[in-house]
Amino acid sequence: MKKLLINLVFSSLSFIGYSDEAYQKAMTQSIEKLFQATTIPEYVEIANQFERISNIEKTEWLPLYYASYAYIMISFQEPENAKKDQYLDQAQKYLDQAMAIEPNESELHMLQGFLYPSRITIDPMNRGMELMPEMNKSLDKALELNPDNPRVYFLRATMMFHMPEAYGGGAANALPLYQAADEKFRIFKPKTELSPSWGKEINDAEFKKVQEVMQK
Amino acid sequence: MRTIFIILILLIRTSIFAQVQVSGKVTDSRDAPLPGTNVFLKDSYDGATADSLGHFSFKTGIKGIRQLSATFIGYKPFLKELDLDSARTIVLNIVLEELDEQIDEVVINAGAFEASDKKKAVILKMFDVATTPSAQGDIFGALQTLPGVQKVGEDGRVFVRGGESYETQSFLDGMQVSTPYLSKMPDIPTRGRFSPMLFSGTLFSTGAYSAEFGQALSSIVDMKTNSLETEDKSSISIMTVGVMASTTKCWKSASLSLNGDYVTSGLSNVINKQQVDWTKSPAGVDGTLMYRQKTGKTGMFKVFGTFNHSSSGMIYPNTQTGIKQDILLKSSNVYLNNTYNGMLSEKWMIKSGLAWNYDHQKFDLDNDQIGTNQKMFQAKLQFIHNLNEQTELKFGADWVNFSYEQNIRMDGNYRLPFTNNELSGFAELEYKLSKKFATRVGARMENSSLLGETTLVPRLSAAYKTGNHSQFSLAGGYFYQNPENDYLKFAPQLKPEKATHAVMTWQYQTEQKTFRVEGYLKKYADLVKFNQPLATNPLDYSNTGSGHAEGIDLFWRDKESLNLSDYWISYSWINARRNYKDYPVSAIPTYVSEHNLSVVYKRFFEPLRTYVSVTYSFASSRPYHDPNFSGFMNTKTQPYNDISLSLTYIMELFGKQSVVHLMVNNVAGFDNVYGYNFPNTPNAAGKYESTPIKSPFERQIILLVSIML
Numbered sequence: 001m002k003k004l005l006i007n008l009v010f011s012s013l014s015f016i017g018y019s020d021e022a023y024q025k026a027m028t029q030s031i032e033k034l035f036q037a038t039t040i041p042e043y044v045e046i047a048n049q050f051e052r053i054s055n056i057e058k059t060e061w062l063p064l065y066y067a068s069y070a071y072i073m074i075s076f077q078e079p080e081n082a083k084k085d086q087y088l089d090q091a092q093k094y095l096d097q098a099m100a101i102e103p104n105e106s107e108l109h110m111l112q113g114f115l116y117p118s119r120i121t122i123d124p125m126n127r128g129m130e131l132m133p134e135m136n137k138s139l140d141k142a143l144e145l146n147p148d149n150p151r152v153y154f155l156r157a158t159m160m161f162h163m164p165e166a167y168g169g170g171a172a173n174a175l176p177l178y179q180a181a182d183e184k185f186r187i188f189k190p191k192t193e194l195s196p197s198w199g200k201e202i203n204d205a206e207f208k209k210v211q212e213v214m215q216k
Numbered sequence: 217m218r219t220i221f222i223i224l225i226l227l228i229r230t231s232i233f234a235q236v237q238v239s240g241k242v243t244d245s246r247d248a249p250l251p252g253t254n255v256f257l258k259d260s261y262d263g264a265t266a267d268s269l270g271h272f273s274f275k276t277g278i279k280g281i282r283q284l285s286a287t288f289i290g291y292k293p294f295l296k297e298l299d300l301d302s303a304r305t306i307v308l309n310i311v312l313e314e315l316d317e318q319i320d321e322v323v324i325n326a327g328a329f330e331a332s333d334k335k336k337a338v339i340l341k342m343f344d345v346a347t348t349p350s351a352q353g354d355i356f357g358a359l360q361t362l363p364g365v366q367k368v369g370e371d372g373r374v375f376v377r378g379g380e381s382y383e384t385q386s387f388l389d390g391m392q393v394s395t396p397y398l399s400k401m402p403d404i405p406t407r408g409r410f411s412p413m414l415f416s417g418t419l420f421s422t423g424a425y426s427a428e429f430g431q432a433l434s435s436i437v438d439m440k441t442n443s444l445e446t447e448d449k450s451s452i453s454i455m456t457v458g459v460m461a462s463t464t465k466c467w468k469s470a471s472l473s474l475n476g477d478y479v480t481s482g483l484s485n486v487i488n489k490q491q492v493d494w495t496k497s498p499a500g501v502d503g504t505l506m507y508r509q510k511t512g513k514t515g516m517f518k519v520f521g522t523f524n525h526s527s528s529g530m531i532y533p534n535t536q537t538g539i540k541q542d543i544l545l546k547s548s549n550v551y552l553n554n555t556y557n558g559m560l561s562e563k564w565m566i567k568s569g570l571a572w573n574y575d576h577q578k579f580d581l582d583n584d585q586i587g588t589n590q591k592m593f594q595a596k597l598q599f600i601h602n603l604n605e606q607t608e609l610k611f612g613a614d615w616v617n618f619s620y621e622q623n624i625r626m627d628g629n630y631r632l633p634f635t636n637n638e639l640s641g642f643a644e645l646e647y648k649l650s651k652k653f654a655t656r657v658g659a660r661m662e663n664s665s666l667l668g669e670t671t672l673v674p675r676l677s678a679a680y681k682t683g684n685h686s687q688f689s690l691a692g693g694y695f696y697q698n699p700e701n702d703y704l705k706f707a708p709q710l711k712p713e714k715a716t717h718a719v720m721t722w723q724y725q726t727e728q729k730t731f732r733v734e735g736y737l738k739k740y741a742d743l744v745k746f747n748q749p750l751a752t753n754p755l756d757y758s759n760t761g762s763g764h765a766e767g768i769d770l771f772w773r774d775k776e777s778l779n780l781s782d783y784w785i786s787y788s789w790i791n792a793r794r795n796y797k798d799y800p801v802s803a804i805p806t807y808v809s810e811h812n813l814s815v816v817y818k819r820f821f822e823p824l825r826t827y828v829s830v831t832y833s834f835a836s837s838r839p840y841h842d843p844n845f846s847g848f849m850n851t852k853t854q855p856y857n858d859i860s861l862s863l864t865y866i867m868e869l870f871g872k873q874s875v876v877h878l879m880v881n882n883v884a885g886f887d888n889v890y891g892y893n894f895p896n897t898p899n900a901a902g903k904y905e906s907t908p909i910k911s912p913f914e915r916q917i918i919l920l921v922s923i924m925l
Contacts, residue, residue, distance in 0.1 A: 026261050041252065045265040048254035051287075052263050055256075081776070082727060090289050123775075124820075126341050133447045164825060164866075168873050 026053055027062065027194045034066055035198060040077055043070045054097070061105060062194050064098035068111060069196075075118045084122055091115055106146035107196045113138035114155055150184035151196070154203045157181050161210060171213040178207040236300050239273035240308035242266045242286055250288050250312060257298070258283040276300065286310045325679065325689060325723065328421040329362055329771075346412045348816055349862035350831035352879055352918065354407040355418060355439065356397070360833075361814040363734070363769030363786040364422035364435075367835035367856055368807045370890040370909050372405030373397055375807050376422050377738055378765025378792030379434030379715075382700050387429070387438040389518060389555045391571035392616060394592040396437075398500070398524070399547035399577045402532055403893075403909050404492065409524060409549065411475070413462075414504065415439045422769070423736055424691035424719040427642040427658030427675040428598070428610065433697045433715040433740070441520055444508045445471035453922040457484045460922075469510035476503045479526075484918065492912040493531040495542065500526030515558030523550045535893035535907045547577035565600040567612070584626040590701070593617045610658075611643035620701050632705040636666035636698070644675070652681040664698060666708055671696045685726050692718040699744045699759075707757035714741045728776040730784075738765040743796035761796030781819040788812045803849040806891055809835040809856070827864040833857070840891045843904045857886045873924045881916040 030053065034046045047070035054063035071091035078084045092115065098108050116135035120127045142152045157177035163169025181203050190197040242253040249270025256263020257276055264274035279300050286294040291312035298306060329340065344358070351357030356374050359365055366375040373381035386396035388410075400406040417440040421429075429436045450463040458479035465472050480499035507519040529544040555569035573592040578585065598612030621633040644658030658675040677691035696712040703710060721734040743761030751757070767790035775782045789811055795802040813834040820827045837852035845851065861883050865876040882888075892906040899905055 022261070041265075041268065044252040048252075048256075048263070048265045049261075051254055052256045052261050056259055056261070085727075086289055126343055129343070137446065165868060168868055168871075 023053070023057055023060075024194070031066060031194065034070060037070070037073075040074050043074045043077075046070055047074075051094075054094075059101060061098040061102040061108065064094045064101070065108060065111060065196065068092075068094035068098065068115075072111070072115050072118060081122045084118070088115060088119055104145055106142045106149045107151070109138050109142035109145065110149055110151050110155070113142060113152070117159065148184055148188065150181055150188045150203070151199045153177060153181035153184050154199045154206075157203070158206060161206065171210050175210050175214060178203065178210055182207055235275040235277050236303070237273065237275050237305045238284070238298070238308070239271070239305070240310060242270045242272065242288070242310045242312060244291070244312055244314070250291070253286050253288040253291075253310075253312065255284070255286045255310065258285050258295075284308070286312065288312055290315055325687075325721070328419060328425065329359075340418075342412055342415055342417065344816075344818075345418070347818065347827065347829050347862060347864065348831060349829045349860035349879055350814075350816075350833055350858060350881070352407070352860075352881065352916075353412060355410065355412050355415070356408040356437070358412070359418075359420050359437065361784070361786060361816050361831060362420065362422075363732075363771050363788045363812075364767075365788070365812070366790075366807055366809060367812055367833060368890070369856060369888060369911055370403045370405060371807070372400075372407055374435065374437070376435035377736060377767060378763070378790055378794075378805070378808055379738075380805075380807070383432060383434035383697065383715075385429065385432035385436050385697075387436060388520065388551075388553055388571075389441055389569065390428070390438060390567065390598075391553045391555065391569045391596060392431075392573075392592065392594050393551060393571075394573045394590060394618065395549055395551075395575040398526060399545055399549075401528060401530060401543065401545055404530075404912050409502075409522070409551075410439065411504075414441055414475070414506065414520075416442045422734075423738065424675070424677060424693055424717040426656070427644045427660040427673075427693075428612070430640050430642070430660050430662055430695075431616075431638065431697050433695050433713060434738075441506060441518060442473075442508075443516070444469070444510055445473060450925040451922055452925065453920055455479075455920040456487060456918055457481055471506075471508045473506040474504070477501070484916070485913075488913045488916045490913055491910055494529065495531060496527060496529030496544065498526065498528035500524055511556075512558065515556065517554070517556045519552075519554045521550075521552045524548070533907060535895050535905075538895050538897070542580075542582050544580040545577065547575070549576075550574045563602045567596075567598040567600070569596045570594070571596075581626075585624070586626070587623045589619075589621045591617075591619045606648040608646045609643070610646070611641075613639075613641040615639050620705060622705055634666055634704055634708050636664055636704075638665075638698075639663045654679050658693075662696060662712075664712065666704070667698060667711060669711055671712060682722070683724075686722065686724040689721040689723070690719070691721075692716075703744045703746075703757055706752055707754040709754055710744060710757055711742055711759045713743050713759070713761075715739065716741075728774070730771065730773040732769075732771040734769045736765075736767060736769075740764065740794065740796075743794070745796050746798055748798055761794070761799075763792070763794030763796060763802070765790060765792035767791060778819075780822075781817065783815065783817040785816075786812075786814045800848050804839045806838055806840055806849070809838045811836040825866050827866075829862045829864075831858070831860045833860075838891060841894075842892070842906070843894050843898075853889050853891055856888050856890070857884075858888070859883045859886075869921070869923055875920075875922045877920040877922065879916075879918045879920075882911070882914065885915055887914075 030046060030049045037043045037046055047067045050063045050067035050070065054067060057063055068091045071087050071094065075084045075087040075091065078087055095108065095111060095115065102108060113135050116131045120131050139152050139156065142149055157174050160169050160177055161171060161174035185200045185203055242250045242255065244250055251266050251268045251270060253266040254263065255266060255272045257278060260278055262274055262276040262278060264272040266272045281297055281299050284296045284298045292315050294310055294312055345351065345355055346353060348358045348361055350361060359374055360367065364377050368375050371381060374384045375381050376384055386393040396408055397406045398409055419438040421436050423435065425436050445464045445466050448464060448466055453460040458477060460477035462473065462475040478501050480497060482497040485494060485497050502522065502524045504522040509517040511517055525548045527546045532541045532543045534541045551573045553569060553571040557567045559565050571594040575590040578587045594614060594616045596612065596614035598610065601609045603609055616638040619635040624630040640660065640662045642658060642660040644656060646654065646656045648654045655678040659672065660675065661670065661672045663670045673694035673696065675693035677689065679687055679689040681687045695715045695717065698704065698712050699710045716739040718737045719734060721732065723732040740763035742759040743763060744757060744759060745761040746757045767788060770787045771784065773784035790808060792804060792808045793802045794805050815832045818829040835856040837855055839849040839852050841849050842851040860881045862877065862879045867874055867876065889908040889910055891909045893909060894904045894906055
């Protein structure tokens, strides 16, 4: 009787507590929503969800990674510079927490490299000079930790494509980089179901666009 | 028994499934909704995000007493205990308070302008300094677009708030620079020795500065050299005024940068019509070395070394004596400095440095010769101790050994040497009563072996935040400086000159906008006075001069209101009088103009890939003494006007990133007259004939192409 009660209590506890299964489920759903989000409120909502998950799963870097990613995406949409910086501060905060958990994760260094371009757009003349080297450093580190991280190749290609030819950028210079990114995406297998695996669709689209530009 | 179990299980299950609905609204203290707020039960996944009206609603199966949390960027986290057993629906109105951190802490800044690339909110970035057209790449030139600085076209140095140029003392990483400017020909403007590219920040104080700095009556400029470089890079530049090359090599915790240039205005003097009769176009060689080494976790060791050798020659119409003089100037300068900064413990920081400056200049005036040697050695040691979060104590000492020697060959040989050992100590305590109110109390003691004088002066400042982005500051103190070398060489018995400053500032600053208004009162005492210039008898010199200056400085900078543009406006009003040197009465000195205005406008034209900067400068009339009329300083010049333009075009050259930079000074070709020279004796008709003092060129165009290798 006593044993049974204890069992019951425990089973009910585990029911309201969060099993690994619940974490998997919550994350899967949230990640799906994240990549469907298009507006700032949608991104905020999903970032909030990741923050809640991260509050419980204190040893997981992934919820923080996605929360940070969501805020970077928000910053790209926000028109007001002062707010943009605030959103990026928030993204940086989550990223710093994630880095503290897993300092040698290629994806986190990649995300850091993904955050800088948004900072730069706020004040390109002043911040460009200071942050471009920082960005390169982060991407180099990401590659050092995982030479096959396709998102690093994708980001490098995109930066090259959108940089004016005069600065050494442009479609012609970007094409081989997209090519390389494409190859890396093809062989890429995320470590777990929840690990970052974004970027292939957009790389395909940009790759196509660059090829079209080149044909003209 | 079994049934009881089943019932029990069912009971537990239903109680688990009996969900509670939590809903409500999130607003700020002014009742405005805060959409996007994350409202959730702590340590659970259960929560929701507030919608556009601030409403939220979620269901939870959790029971018992739990913490409800609401978080939103820029607001204090909200926490409340909820008894989830108490009801099936819980409705809450959550009011979030703004975070204190949104309000920046008060900073003591009366009198100071800071240019920095590190901090977010500063008035100027070093990039701004480098691209201000009227500055022509000179740090001191850029400072002349800030309020409180007079336009003195024939000089080029920094004249602050009714003070002469020697009253501004220059520092490099906190260490003194005894010869910050290139050697100067009469009536031809000079410029600073150092390229703005070597620095990551500059602190420019136009009054009431910290006790750390001494031997400056009016102002200090502290240039901070670049920190550890993180990227290998090299570049070469070809200019209409010479060539320049630089390279940087980085290691894990060290970096070395080398810069070299050869500057000659030969070609430029042909392109730009000269109003000066050059016999030898100004030319010079410069070299700079910077080594940075990180030591331990917090230590930074820096070495900075630079040399310059330059020469120029001109025919100078010396109106005073009525003859045309053939002047040849050759000068050599070496400056070395090394500094070490680091944390000794969590609460103690050490800053130390050694500096050495050597300057030699030789004037050939027809058959006469004047050679001047200056040597300076400085050792400085400083400690900063954080007593607690609110209190910081700073104290230190420095020793400056300065020796001067002038050799004159002019109807005989004369030698005018002197040596001075200046020993100083200072202490300063900064105390933050709250995040809104800070005070700083300091004292400085100086002893000069040459003058045999010891001075002890207080420095005080306080700042109070009047709003999220605004603050009010007050500062004041006493300042001593030894008389200029040109007087000390004749009269070493002179005493230090003295100034008293009182400064009151109100500043509004966001990251994009700055407004600043500063009023000041300044009194001078013990200024050097003499009966006639260049008197050789020491007793002709005394410390009986005096003066005063009061004024208002306004500064406005806006980086956001005009699309893609950035502009700043400086305006200064000054009322200054002096009775010093050989003045018979108290008068406005020749370098003072009552109104000074600078407007700097910059914009990047994306489709043209061109960065355009324009400066407009205005200075009202300056007084001068015309011996044809009675009275002293009886006449005024016409006002000064200048429009300067620079274009920076970014492109690819030989597959390398390159910059083309075009600078045009005095685009509109204003014929500015800075003053007049008069002969010592009148002509046959009894009239003193005047010669205007003008810029050496009517208009100046400089083109630069820089290639990153």
